[in-house]
Amino acid sequence: MEDTIAAISTSIGLGAISIVRLSGSQAITITNKIFKEHDITTLASNTINYGHIIYENEIIDEVLLSIMRAPKTYTTEDVIEINCHGGIIMANKILDILLKSGARLAEPGEFTKRAFLNGRLDLIEAESVEDLIKSQSDEQRKMALNGLNGRLTNIIKQIREKELNLIANIEVNIDYPEYDDAIEVTNNYLNNELNDIKKDLDLLLKNAKIGKIIKSGIDISLIGRPNVGKSSILNALLNEDKAIVTDISGTTRDIIEAKTILNGIEINLYDTAGIRETKDFVEKIGVEKSRNKINNSDLVILVLNNNEPIQEEDQELLEKVKDKPHIIFINKSDLENKLDLKESFIIGNTKDINGLEKLKEEIIKIYNLDKINTKDSTYLSNVRQINLVEKALKEIEEAIKENQNNIPVDIIESYIRESWNILGILIGETYEDELIDKLFKNFCLGK
């Protein structure tokens, strides 16, 4: 981490200003070579300074320069931020000059990576920075902030603390069996303590499901035979004419994606090609995609036609969605009832917009969307975090099992120790370089 990195930290597009950022031990001296008005090596930390960027005797831009001296900075290193005029050309030009003057182009996420490696952020906090930038809703923003302000890390640390205490007590029992003041680690005592830790880990995983909903939304697909009104329902839910609606079967051939918000949660809606036997080559591909979508979505809305008796394809679809989260929506309630169904359903129509509120309420009910609390709750926010907690839990469950079989405590201790190690990886207390490189590569450039 000897070298000084530079990158454009604002988005590459039209805007009033752009920010070029540097971090590293040479940040100040490199910038000093191209800044006219001040000797910036003498400037006080946390000041903003007016001046010009000069390169090869040419005035490049009129800028404001912020200087932040180590260690109280984002990366804990010396950081310089140059506020230049916006647009793509100017920021690139200044970056180019900085690179020619001794800085190296930063990799995506490298500023945050340095903040992590220098101990200013733990791994969960670092991941939350990126989540915060990529937030698409206020709920996502709050969740990312709870990760960034260390709430999630603290929960993990408390669980590790319990594990460490248990390990210490077991060690004392083994090494100093004659020591009277120590807690006697009986099977019963172990069982209680392990179950307490298991409860904490279980709760984290249970809440992670809510975290996933907040972060990625819910994937809902509209499935059914041609002409039952899937596209009309999509349009009605969106309040716009997104999908083409006609009375010609096979109008929708490819999957149409749309986003809407329900109780602050992103809903990813998928309108699909009507399922039927077809000789049309393109439609056939669409039908296959629809069938796959049943398995690839969180929730299926199976649409049936109130005006027709149940068909063979309807039966096939009812069978297919049976064991998956689904809602049956009987459309065209404005037309004569010819459908008889024993499953529970919601009925309505898109002609005079009926039953769609009920459909939304049902989605809210299934996912408890009215109870999601983003202010106080802390959620694991990605697959890496969830996988590690699952692994840590597995070790504790193994320990509980062995304890019930009266296995010697030092064996049980090894499971607890492993769980403690895994949670250490989660917060980045121990890490492998390769994993860290991979993780930060997904970050935004300049962050």
Ligand SMILES: Nc1nc2c(ncn2[C@@H]2O[C@H](COP(=O)(O)OP(=O)(O)O)[C@@H](O)[C@H]2O)c(=O)[nH]1
């Ligand atoms: N009467 C009536 N017709 C509808 C209703 N919903 C859709 N339709 C009509 O049914 C036909 C097929 O609709 P569409 O949304 O394209 O069905 P899809 O093939 O399932 O996507 C169109 O002519 C729509 O106007 C409804 O609730 N009542």
Ligand SMILES: [Mg+2]
């Ligand atoms: Mg359609």
